Amino acid sequence: MGQEDLSRRQFLNVAVNAIGALITAVVAVPVAGYFIDPVLRNKSGAGNWVKLAPLGELGADPKEFQFSTVRSEGFMKQEVSAKAYAYVDGDKAKAFSNICTHLGCPAGWDGSKQKFFCPCHGGVYDKSGKNVAGPPPRPLPPYETKIEDGYVYIQIV
Numbered sequence: 001m002g003q004e005d006l007s008r009r010q011f012l013n014v015a016v017n018a019i020g021a022l023i024t025a026v027v028a029v030p031v032a033g034y035f036i037d038p039v040l041r042n043k044s045g046a047g048n049w050v051k052l053a054p055l056g057e058l059g060a061d062p063k064e065f066q067f068s069t070v071r072s073e074g075f076m077k078q079e080v081s082a083k084a085y086a087y088v089d090g091d092k093a094k095a096f097s098n099i100c101t102h103l104g105c106p107a108g109w110d111g112s113k114q115k116f117f118c119p120c121h122g123g124v125y126d127k128s129g130k131n132v133a134g135p136p137p138r139p140l141p142p143y144e145t146k147i148e149d150g151y152v153y154i155q156i157v
């Protein structure tokens with residue numbers, strides 16, 4: 001085995017190791033990002049603020065608003081649309097989802113009875129979204145709200 005063979009062997013070893021390291025990095029970086037991204041997102045506690053409506057469109061009774069947002073799961077992003085009910089309470093805006101906490105049917109506001117009714121199993125919620133009758137175990141899911149530049153925003157987490 002001559003000096004030339006040894007250097008060829010060393011070169012091949014370095015080349016094989018470099019290619020192996022490159023393949024490992026190509027696979028490992030996205031996988032690590034997939035697992036780390038949700039942890040970092042949750043740690044910040046910051047959700048996605050969505051513009052719901054001009055403050056002037058909200059009244060004393062809950063009103064239905066449609067909104068869309070981008071939901072992220074790992075690297076997957078998907079635009080989803082949903083509904084929120086919102087009303088003005090003093091100098092604040094209150095908002096919550098209309099998804100019933102029993103089995104997920106959409107509850108609707110009945111202004112004449114000042115209650116939300118779920119059509120599936122008779123769940124009833126009061127104006128603030130609190131469960132008051134029927135099988136729902138919890139209030140309608142609330143949204144954090146903020147008012148900025150005359151618009152109401154809700155926080156999607």
Ligand code: FES
Pocket residue numbers: 100101102103104105118119120121122123134135136
């Ligand atoms: S899903 Fe609303 S009461 Fe059952």
